[in-house]
Amino acid sequence: MKYIAQFAIILIICYLGELIHNFLHIPIPGNVLGMVLLLILLLTGVVRLSMIEDVSNFMLKHLSFFFIPAGVGLITCFTVLEGKWTALFIISVVSTFIIAVVTGATVQLLIKRRQSVE
């Protein structure tokens, strides 16, 4: 029963995110709006962590399971990707490299600068 109530709360917030997305026509996905909404509700204390904690922990622990059908959907674009797998692979790896270096260096530089000012 505890789990059912917790999941119901999460579903309602998720649906509110979709509603906000549909009504305001903002270019942010409904589920992302739901995430921001939940963060606000937690910070303001409207939703307490204990009200959703067990289901959240369960879903976070098995998060990757829910992505299986989306991944299997790859099968429908085999023809589009014919001969382009190498490109896809190289672009994925190189851009990951670039993002990690640029992000890490920027954060480190800014933290060090702030610390030396203090």
Add this chain to the structure above:
Amino acid sequence: MSEFVSQFVQSPAFGIGISLLTFSAGVQIYKRTGSPLMNPLVLSMLMIIALLLSFHISFDDYNNGGQFISFFLGPATVILAVPLYRKITLLKENVVPIIAGISIGSAAGIASIIVMCKMFGLDELLSVSMIPKSVTTPIGIEISNQLGGLPSVTMASIVFTGIAGVLLGPMICKLFRIEDKVALGVAIGTSSHALGTTKAVEIGETEGAMSGLAIGIAGLVTVFLAPLLAKLLL
């Protein structure tokens, strides 16, 4: 194929059933080998694809069950707010460096993807599908949909990215002397989402928390940056 078999593969029980079976098999293999290459999601995906291809089962048949699993991607994104909430003080203390780093890093990433797609001569459909490849899957797929891309190509590049992050992330940070714990965690989470975060958690508590936090923020930042940069550069 007999009618009984075709009825079976078309029932939702088939899609849900093989997803559960292959995923638990994947978890077992991952635990036994302990290798980041043996990712349960990747293993499960590959097993199901092999099964569908060898028995000539269509994706639509599988997805009769699969769609029920995909439904949970919505709630799965919403609950990413929970780790973010747990680490809110850590975020507040370093808010400017973290957000600046994630924004600049994500922008550099999107720009590099677009440039490389042009170098490899990929068409606009594929380029747009690859732009959100560094964010967490539910957000990435939403961005891909909104840009008019192919979600499954996005999914493929998100998985490649995650594995690259797990394998290369810590090495890259060492090579470029990113030693600050917050910076290292944010770098891994921004570049390789939840899969990379599993590695960051292994490195240390602060690194793991920061990497988890970066997943959500990088997702939000990319929601804004992706359409903008796509319009400018494509």
